[in-house]
Amino acid sequence: MTPSPDIRLARRRDLLAAPDYRRVRRHVREGTWQRIAPGVFAHRADWLALKPLERHRLRVEEVAHRLEPGAVLSHFAAAAIHGIDLLGAWPDAVEVTIERATGGRSGGAVARRALGLAGVERVPFGTHEVTTPAQTALDLARALPFVRAVSAIDQAIWTGRPGGPLTTKAEILALLDGDAPRRGDARARRAIEAAEPLAANARETQMRLLVISLGFPRPRLQERRVLRSGRVAYGDLYFPDQDHWVEIDGRGKYLSPEYASDRDPSEIVIDEKNRENEIRREVRGFTRFEATDADDSRYVYDVLAADGMRSTKPRPARRR
Structure with missing residues (x-):
């Protein structure tokens, strides 16, 4: 955890x-x-x-101190405990799952989901319990819109996570298939099928799903190349038939201690530009996006098309 x-x-x-x-x-x-x-x-x-996930984790811990022992923390609360990030805003309330007949009320800091506890996988969390990573991913996939649901599953099964993935697609599917039918099962199955274990963050998931929905080919994730200098580079999205490389960067990485070490931002930008030039000499096409560009489908379509990628769908009529 x-x-x-x-x-x-x-x-x-x-x-x-x-x-x-x-x-x-x-x-x-x-x-x-x-x-x-x-x-x-x-x-x-x-x-x-x-980070938003860290804020919710703190909120969960503080609210949990006030709950009667035996509460089952679930959904976003469980995601924060396990470190499962996802796209979009986190709620203010801490979610717990209760029996259908309990009749407990939501209010203030706690949101109670009367979904029943039969068959719900959970593990101890202090004086309470928390749904397992597989159960948490399934619960969120049943409840959230498609892209947010996939982002949660991607993060739960992410093989690049320190310590390894929290769960697998097979484990999540086994929970879905072994459970009694519930509302949201069809939505969850579609999200599980679309999930990928190599997506490093929720914004990469969003961009991957967007380019596919825009009619571009399905990309490979985390493409590994040894450049002529001997440097190893990884591409966020790679389209093998077009030999097209896509980088998705958030501005924060140029300032983060993990990335910057003892270098100032200008040194990082120059080093990244040199890396990009090396990659461009290795591939036919190269595109760089900022992480938030995935919020504008028309912009993403136009940039990829201008960089030589072909889509099977027309240009989006408006931003969505």
């Missing part, structure tokens, strides 16, 4: 002196502190520096 992010939190129960609590409330009103759960606050700058 993913470790919890390490940031300073202020909890109402620990603020025994009334002036301290009034001070925190004032900071919240002024916007320097952020309420992340009932009675729990974090410095806003620290909170915003976290």
Whole structure:
């Protein structure tokens, strides 16, 4: 399971002196502190520096302390615990699955899903339980739109994850086939079939599914090439019949400590440009996208077409 992010939190129960609590409330009103759960606050700058998955993980842990023992954390809450990232926004409420006849209400920090617990795979999580990675991926695939569902499954089965994949397509399908019919099964099966274990992040999943929907060929993921300099390069998407290489970059990588090490951003940009020039000499076509370009289907279509890729579908009439 993913470790919890390490940031300073202020909890109402620990603020025994009334002036301290009034001070925190004032900071919240002024916007320097952020309420992340009932009675729990974090410095806003620290909170915003976290990834959305990390924020939800902290929220889950704080809300879990208030739940009666034996709760079954599921869906987005379970995804955050296991480190399964996915496309789009994370909810404010922490999801738990309950028996259909329980009648528990959702409210505030907790969203209760009365789906029943028969056959639901789960493992211990403190005084509670959490659905397994395979069960979590299946639950999300049943509930989410196609692209978001595939992004969750991709991340659960990602073979490049440190420590290895959390689960496999076969395990998720076995849960689906072994369960009683549920709402969303057809949607889940379609998402599982479209999932790929080599997608490194949710934006790569989004771009892959988009280019396929736009009528371009199905790409290979993480194409490996040894360049003439001896450098090893990996392409996010590669179209073998067209010998076309696609890179998908987020701007954050040029500033992240893992990528930057002791180099300044200008050195990184120059090194990346040299790498790109080497790749261009190895392939017939090359395209570079920013991660957020996948939000604009017409732009992606136009760029790929301009770079020599052919589609079986017409240009999108409008942005979608």
